[in-house]
Amino acid sequence: MDICTKVTLRQRLLPSGKITLYLDYYPAIRNPKTNKSQRHEYMGIYLYGNPTNRVQRDFNQTMLEKAEIIRCRRQEQVINRQFGFIDHTQQREDFLAYFEETTKKRYQKWKIVYMHFHKFTGGKCTFGDVTVELCTRFREYLLNANQLRHKKKKVSRNSAAGYFSTFRALLKQAYKERLLTENINDFLDYIEWKEVDRNFLTQEELIQLAQTPCKHDILRRASLFSCLTGLRISDIENLQWKHIQPVPAIGLCIVITIQKTKTPVKLPLCDEAIELMGERTGGKVFKGLKRSMTGKPLKDWIEAADIKKHITFHCFRHTYSTLQFAANSNPYAVQQSMCHKDIGTTMRYTHEVPTALLETLGKITIKPKPAE
Secondary structure, three states: OOOOOEEEEEEEEOOOOOEEEEEEEEEEEEOOOOOOEEEEEEEEEEEOOOOOOHHHHHHHHHHHHHHHHHHHHHHHHHHHHHHOOOOHHHHOOEHHHHHHHHHOOOOHHHHHHHHHHHHHHOOOOEHHHOOHHHHHHHHHHHHHOEOOOOOOOEOOHHHHHHHHHHHHHHHHHHHHOOOOOOOHHHHOOOOOOOOOOOOOOOHHHHHHHHOOOOOOHHHHHHHHHHHHHOOOHHHHHOOEHHHEEEEOOOEEEEEEEOOOOOOEEEEEOOHHHHHHHOOOOOOEOOOOOOHHHHOHHHHHHHHHOOOOOOOOOHHHHHHHHHHHHHOOOOHHHHHHHHOOOOHHHHHHHHHHOHHHHHHHOOOOOOOOOOOO
16 A cells, blocks of 8 residues: 655754754655655744744744645645546646646747647646636637737648647656646647658759859758758757867767757768868857748759759758668668668658669569579
């Protein structure tokens, strides 16, 4: 049988002469935010160590009473979480505030999903409001919503799928932290992805683009760097010279944690990529690179190169993977360089290389071998 954690109010005398109050958990509990075992929780409440008058004595008594209320509340939370009871106080807590705080530790897409959910709920949503029915309606909202920036354009099917996947990740986290009483994801349907053609540059087009002058040299160098490394713009924007390190038996590498997946990687750099970085200084490698450059400036550069395709900055990442497969690179090596967790995600790019299928011709036959 599980032993229920006991929460005790304790005091500690500080060198300043004041007394700090803290809660002692025994046995220790797991902090849902840090996922680490925790014995003590300091309350930020201080008493006079040697009260000299009635006002100070009354203050100490009032603070002790408030601290005891908090202790009782924590004991109730521990019991609810350990034995699966509904925590009605937690149910009234602000889910939107929790969502917003979580986005600060994640990448840009989380902020977009938060803004959509904020709009969907009218700016009010408690943990108790988060039900299967609410989440199902949010799924339908995403399938029919307009974009936040371009208000007359619909959110694309694949964007809606990505947004809902992010929202499901939030629900999973909240359930893991025991902030939600049930795993709502068990009752939700995914938004299916729609197969689309991924635009990329052929080897000839890449060379053609590299030889075309660009109004913003920093945009040109960052774009070509993405084609040679497969890095997303978020990682290129945040790439610093301290991340460029020599690795024994490999050479110069990018040693970073990928922003989107939080995966630590070591990516070897080819000579052309090293040349694009320029002279080593300090701070960011691609100083002056702005997201606004990936709009009209990028479009103008693509048009100047006489490339008749809709190319976004992310297409340079597609270019990297597609050309790697065209050159018969090891799929698992490409997976590592693209920082994909699933090889299936990487193998999608083989669909863009029909010439690679020629190697499979004649390897399976229904005809008997000719007699020798």
